[in-house]
Ligand SMILES: Nc1nc2c(c(=O)[nH]1)N[C@H]1C(S)=C(S)[C@@H](COP(=O)(O)OP(=O)(O)OC[C@H]3O[C@@H](n4cnc5c(=O)[nH]c(N)nc54)[C@H](O)[C@@H]3O)O[C@H]1N2
């Protein structure tokens with residue numbers, strides 16, 4: 001039990017004589033609630049918030065936060081580049097000098113090129129209101145996120161069918177009777193609360209179907225598991241829709257009353273039979289028809305997950321879109337146990353937090369990525385960062401070039417494809433600033449590194465979480481910074497002071513929080529007991545019979561009519577595009593696919609000693625038959641060559657019958673080459689480097705990059 005931690009003496013007794021601070025994990029973007037046990041400014045133990053449903057549980061990465069805190073290979077003070085970009089010659093400077101330098105460069109560039117010349121990107125999420133306010137204050141609309149390399153297709157699929165963003169699209173796993181996970185490895189690509197809820201549902205008898213290109217931990221817990229030919233999921237889903245309609249398995253009453261676009265959809269899917277899809281996907285036709293029947297039996301408590309990391313193919317948006325269409329045909333949209341709209345503080349009869357973005361007017365200038373003007377379908381809140389990078393040298397007509405780029409907790413040189421091509425684009429910048437708590441390829445290439453305190457050493461602004469049970473939560477400082485690093489709010493305040501944005505200058509975290517809580521009737525002390533404040537006791541479901549989805553029609557749009565209108569007429573983007581079979585790998589090559597492993601987050605934990613010990617490098621998964629043909633045996637090591645024959649690093653292999661023969665699979669985020677990361681350097685394959693030309697491959701319907709449209713070959717080492 002977690003309470004068996006041995007007793008240590010300390011003054012402020014809470015547990016084992018130590019102090020407890022409720023805070024928020026920062027080891028991945030799931031941001032689980034945690035409780036930090038400290039004594040004399042030292043972290044003794046990390047728990048999943050003892051007052052939350054996590055009841056002490058944390059994932060391996062969450063526990064390894066202590067090693068991040070102690071890591072002396074992270075940036076320890078502000079740094080200004082001395083040598084050439086990427087050369088790794090730095091001058092350690094004071095915060096005053098670094099912030100003066102950045103503010104001066106921003107001012108110079110804005111005077112010369114216009115206010116829009118500043119581009120910002122980050123990992124978005126609940127802690128961004130302050131930085132969004134900062135960008136409004138600067139007068140630039142160019143705020144982008146990592147999303148085109150992650151969830152943008154799924155996000156837009158949710159918008160296109162439900163009118164809700166991905167964040168407001170809630171999976172009611174706890175009450176589901178059948179869950180379908182397609183390109184979603186819920187037990188290894190972890191959001192801890194979600195993973196636990198799904199486990200509990202499975203124990204209560206909920207059925208799980210997994211569709212993946214390889215066996216993963218999630219498939220090992222599934223009732224049905226289908227290995228699918230990479231890139232054919234859209235065919236599979238079209239055939240499920242065909243079966244639901246042709247065999248009268250869908251919910252006619254719900255479809256009539258609450259959806260639009262059924263007739264167009266039905267006509268469109270008519271040729272896409274299970275028999276046809278089975279050939280495309282390499283799956284038995286019965287697998288498809290049986291699944292349709294099983295789902296109909298569980299309806300409406302059905303969740304066909306539209307995916308998370310869906311930046312994979314030219315039709316990934318349609319895979320997510322059809323997942324939601326299937327759920328809707330079964331009456332699962334808006335139903336308890338299905339996919340439901342998130343609720344806000346207002347729905348609980350409470351005031352929301354006061355917002356920093358409201359301090360300055362919205363910036364109505366054209367964006368560097370073309371959104372909002374050329375393209376009204378896509379969410380400018382997420383942006384198209386790869387298009388904004390093009391605007392460094394060739395901006396859209398009438399838009400000034402991007403000359404200042406602030407990469408805020410974001411590493412596009414690893415997270416976006418083709419780093420060599422991206423570096424060439426970044427070379428056109430006057431200023432590249434990286435704000436980060438660990439070294440990254442982007443930080444190493446930056447002009448200025450502003451080191452952020454780790455999540456255990458800093459506060460964050462109060463965040464709101466919408467969902468079935470809306471809440472406010474806050475990250476608190478559990479220990480003092482080990483090095484000369486700062487919290488987000490301190491860095492933004494420091495820049496704002498120098499740039500004349502007085503409303504964003506705060507001299508303490510309390511002042512930040514007091515601003516946010518104004519009008520809510522709450523004080524920061526109200527967070528002491530739990531670290532979060534629930535705005536409702538009971539889960540808030542909408543009344544499915546009266547709820548209006550925020551689409552153009554107020555209904556679930558099976559053919560995404562309103563969303564489709566957001567594209568310029570001549571863009572020729574159909575919401576019901578014909579299926580196009582993926583290219584088969586050229587002789588001797590494999591499609592490179594990737595995903596997560598439970599003990600690492602992206603590429604930024606490989607150098608964490610505790611996690612490195614668990615998985616020090618990625619291995620190349622290869623099908624048994626393919627390995628035999630290539631003369632590869634267990635224990636061999638291979639070099640991975642990209643489409644142009646370039647060496648992308650070497651690693652061990654995992655030979656298994658349970659991966660599709662067209663694919664090789666690697667865990668993302670390895671193959672580092674920074675000399676400052678002594679553990680991670682030269683370990684494994686950098687999948688991002690294999691994706692030559694990938695910055696220009698985009699799903700037209702959803703905006704996500706198509707990261708799995710690339711082929712590699714293997715060469716035995718030795
Ligand atoms: N080839 C390939 N590319 C991919 C993927 C893939 O599977 N294969 N996955 C994609 C996915 S799903 C994603 S989300 C992206 C991730 O891409 P990124 O968002 O770039 O990845 P991270 O490593 O999470 O974070 C980037 C940097 O921010 C720092 N950081 C993390 N959290 C914080 C924080 O709270 N504050 C500050 N200041 N810094 C922080 C980290 O130290 C790291 O250096 O990559 C995408 N790209």
Ligand SMILES: Nc1nc2c(c(=O)[nH]1)N[C@H]1C(S)=C(S)[C@@H](COP(=O)(O)OP(=O)(O)OC[C@H]3O[C@@H](n4cnc5c(=O)[nH]c(N)nc54)[C@H](O)[C@@H]3O)O[C@H]1N2
Pocket residue numbers: 028029150151182183184185186188189190191211212213214216228229230231232233307308309310312593594595596597598599600601602665708
């Ligand atoms: N441990 C851990 N957890 C994380 C993260 C992390 O870095 N580490 N990152 C977080 C983030 S930012 C994200 S976006 C999520 C990602 O969450 P997921 O998208 O669920 O995670 P992935 O592992 O990238 O991919 C899921 C599965 O897709 C499969 N797949 C690949 N190609 C295809 C295909 O063509 N068809 C089908 N059907 N399946 C395919 C892969 O084999 C993999 O098992 O995870 C989050 N949680």
Ligand code: SF4
Pocket residue numbers: 025026027028029030031032058059060061062063190191192
């Ligand atoms: S899933 Fe793990 S690493 Fe991510 S926030 Fe939760 S505990 Fe931390």
Ligand SMILES: [Mo]
Pocket residue numbers: 149150151309
């Ligand atoms: Mo992601």
